[in-house]
Amino acid sequence: MNQNPSKQLQPYYQPMLRESINRFIAEHRKGTTDFSDFSSIFSRTLHRTPDPPIPLVWFYSALEFHNNRLGMGREASRTSIASVKGLFQLLVSCSDGCVSMKRIGVLAPLVFELYRLMVYEKEMKSDTEGLVDGVVSYCSILCMKERVLGDDGKIVFLEEDFVDLIPVWMVVCDCYYGRGLFEVGDFLKGFFPFVSDGVRKGIEMGCCEVGFLAGVVMFEAFLLKMCLIFDVGITKEEKEKKLHDSAAQITTGFQNFYFLDTLFRILLEPVLPVISLLGSENEVLLKEVLYNSVMMMDYSFINPQTGVSLYANSLKDFAINWLFVSELAIQSARVNGDQGKATSYVNAFCRSCIPNQLINWVISQSGIDRKINRPNVSTPIALIKWLLVVEEDGLAIFGCQTAKHRAKAFFFTSRTECRLPVIKHLFLNCIHEGSEVDVIGGGDVEMHDAVDTISLSGDDRTSTATTDGTRKRKEGIEDDKKAQLKYMRCQFHENSVRGNPCIFRQQ
Numbered sequence: 001m002n003q004n005p006s007k008q009l010q011p012y013y014q015p016m017l018r019e020s021i022n023r024f025i026a027e028h029r030k031g032t033t034d035f036s037d038f039s040s041i042f043s044r045t046l047h048r049t050p051d052p053p054i055p056l057v058w059f060y061s062a063l064e065f066h067n068n069r070l071g072m073g074r075e076a077s078r079t080s081i082a083s084v085k086g087l088f089q090l091l092v093s094c095s096d097g098c099v100s101m102k103r104i105g106v107l108a109p110l111v112f113e114l115y116r117l118m119v120y121e122k123e124m125k126s127d128t129e130g131l132v133d134g135v136v137s138y139c140s141i142l143c144m145k146e147r148v149l150g151d152d153g154k155i156v157f158l159e160e161d162f163v164d165l166i167p168v169w170m171v172v173c174d175c176y177y178g179r180g181l182f183e184v185g186d187f188l189k190g191f192f193p194f195v196s197d198g199v200r201k202g203i204e205m206g207c208c209e210v211g212f213l214a215g216v217v218m219f220e221a222f223l224l225k226m227c228l229i230f231d232v233g234i235t236k237e238e239k240e241k242k243l244h245d246s247a248a249q250i251t252t253g254f255q256n257f258y259f260l261d262t263l264f265r266i267l268l269e270p271v272l273p274v275i276s277l278l279g280s281e282n283e284v285l286l287k288e289v290l291y292n293s294v295m296m297m298d299y300s301f302i303n304p305q306t307g308v309s310l311y312a313n314s315l316k317d318f319a320i321n322w323l324f325v326s327e328l329a330i331q332s333a334r335v336n337g338d339q340g341k342a343t344s345y346v347n348a349f350c351r352s353c354i355p356n357q358l359i360n361w362v363i364s365q366s367g368i369d370r371k372i373n374r375p376n377v378s379t380p381i382a383l384i385k386w387l388l389v390v391e392e393d394g395l396a397i398f399g400c401q402t403a404k405h406r407a408k409a410f411f412f413t414s415r416t417e418c419r420l421p422v423i424k425h426l427f428l429n430c431i432h433e434g435s436e437v438d439v440i441g442g443g444d445v446e447m448h449d450a451v452d453t454i455s456l457s458g459d460d461r462t463s464t465a466t467t468d469g470t471r472k473r474k475e476g477i478e479d480d481k482k483a484q485l486k487y488m489r490c491q492f493h494e495n496s497v498r499g500n501p502c503i504f505r506q507q
Contacts, residue, residue: 013045014161017055021164024063028171033070039063050097054158054210057094057106058165064090065109066172081127084113088131092138100142101258102156105213107135109169111220112191116173118224119277122231129228135221140253143218147255147301156210163204166191194220196269199262215258219266222250222259226289227274230282240285247293255301257318260294264321267294267328268406288336291329294322295345299354317399319358320387324403327380327410350378362387365395384410 020038027035042060046052068083088110095103114135117128166187188200195216202208203216229242251260266272267290275283302318326349333342349355355377363372372390377383384407391397391404398404 013053013056016041016045017059018161018164020059021168024168025171035063035066039067046094051102052094052098053162054102054106054213055162055165057091058109058162059168061087061090061094061109062165062168062172080117080121081124081131084110084117084131087113088134099156099210100146101211101214104139104142104217105158105210107139107221108191108213108217110135111217111224112169112193113173114224115193115220118228125228125231129225132221132224132228136225136250136253139218139221140250143254143256143259158208158210158213163188192216192220194223194273195262196266196273199265209258211258212261215256215260215262218254218256218259219262222247222254222263223272223274225250226286227277230278230286240289243286243289244292247289248296251293251297257302257314260297260302261314261318261321263290263294264318264325267291267325268321288332291325291332291345292341294325295329295348299352302354302357313399316358316361316397317403319354319361320398320403322354323358323380323383324406324410327384330380346379349380355383358383358387362390362395362397381410 020042024035024038039060042056042063046056046060065083065087068086069080088107091106091110092103095106098106114128114132117124117131121128170187170190188204189197192200192203199216202212225246226243229239229246234242251263254260267287271280272278272283272287272290274286278286299322302315326345330342330345330349333339333345359374363374375383375386377386387397388404388407388411398407
């Protein structure tokens with residue numbers, strides 16, 4: 001991995017930057033408006049390197065943005081538009097010699113300003129939308145450049161102190177002026193309003209990949225574009241078509257791992273972060289549009305052989321999140337009674353290259369003293385169940401407890417859902433105390449209560465089960481004498497798995 005040239009500047013720029021941040025905030029709160037000395041110093045510093053660190057760019061651009069607003073007058077909306085346009089040009093010029101993902105990540109203050117324009121200066125909607133389109137086009141060009149050139153395989157990490165610049169931007173924009181200092185988390189929530197707490201936590205921790213920040217910037221620009229469509233005075237049908245067209249165009253233009261990773265993370269949240277702006281009905285519509293974009297997208301560019309510089313675990317986690325989102329999309333279509341859409345999503349799952357890549361990753365793992373047979377799964381829930389069984393036998397797949405709990409939730413709820421005729425689920429043939437689940441003549445599996453309450457983790461215990469909408473209480477068994485289910489043999493349906501059944505050892 002190539003070293004970031006900005007590392008050479010860190011021994012001398014960090015103390016200077018830290019002192020300048022503290023002094024700027026203190027002086028600004030006292031009412032000081034002239035920071036030309038700061039601007040001169042940091043302008044010279046930036047020009048001493050072709051690849052300046054993001055903290056230096058953000059501090060210098062904050063000073064220039066502050067000076068421009070003062071020079072133009074703060075009240076006029078046209079002034080706000082002009083100053084944001086100037087900020088766009090400044091950030092682009094300051095990062096001209098950087099790798100593509102860094103050039104996108106450095107735009108975070110610009111996207112924050114565009115969010116403020118959309119929320120607080122609605123009369124400038126057309127100008128705001130034009131700037132958002134400019135950001136989306138710029139990011140698309142850089143994403144294409146990265147796919148074609150690969151940025152020489154560089155993986156750049158953000159400097160540890162880049163989050164210290166977020167309070168500077170909040171002060172410059174007067175968001176918290178006069179209210180005293182806030183915790184970093186509060187600043188992060190204001191600065192990145194369109195992402196979840198989990199994503200913001202990844203930024204707050206510092207030392208994250210610059211691509212992670214770029215993914216957040218692209219995702220927020222994407223949501224800005226989508227939210228602006230809701231303000232257009234058109235019919236619901238026209239609005240839905242415009243949303244679908246814009247989503248397909250932007251996601252295809254980006255085709256970027258980091259952007260999609262952020263999108264998947266947000267789609268796994270109960271509601272989208274824009275619900276306070278759009279309302280619940282529009283939020284549901286937007287989520288359905290995003291599901292459709294995720295399912296219909298071509299993921300062939302997410303491939304280690306194409307030169308994508310990613311860690312194996314990053315690709316694995318990305319694939320698992322996509323798997324979860326796919327299952328949610330299919331569930332949502334079924335709940336809405338749209339069987340045609342559910343069928344198209346299942347077919348898209350089968351066509352995608354991601355399931356095969358995820359299966360290849362599992363099978364290729366070293367340190368396993370048994371052979372893992374390759375499943376021929378045709379639905380997300382089938383693959384989720386296979387992954388749970390494999391992990392139960394000792395291979396860490398889901399990475400964190402949150403992901404594993406989500407997988408288990410899908411496992412236990414999938415049986416009560418409507419099933420399409422084309423779906424062939426992955427079923428477990430579990431043996432407990434000499435009894436097996438009954439196999440119906442048509443090839444389906446009737447799971448008895450013992451299977452309903454099966455524990456996929458030694459620490460998890462379930463005392464109730466839901467079958468066909470009816471809750472059944474397990475009675476007559478003392479807690480200390482409760483029968484423990486163990487995987488003796490796991491045999492997949494012959495239409496869902498190729499090869500011999502995989503045998504798991506009794507624990």
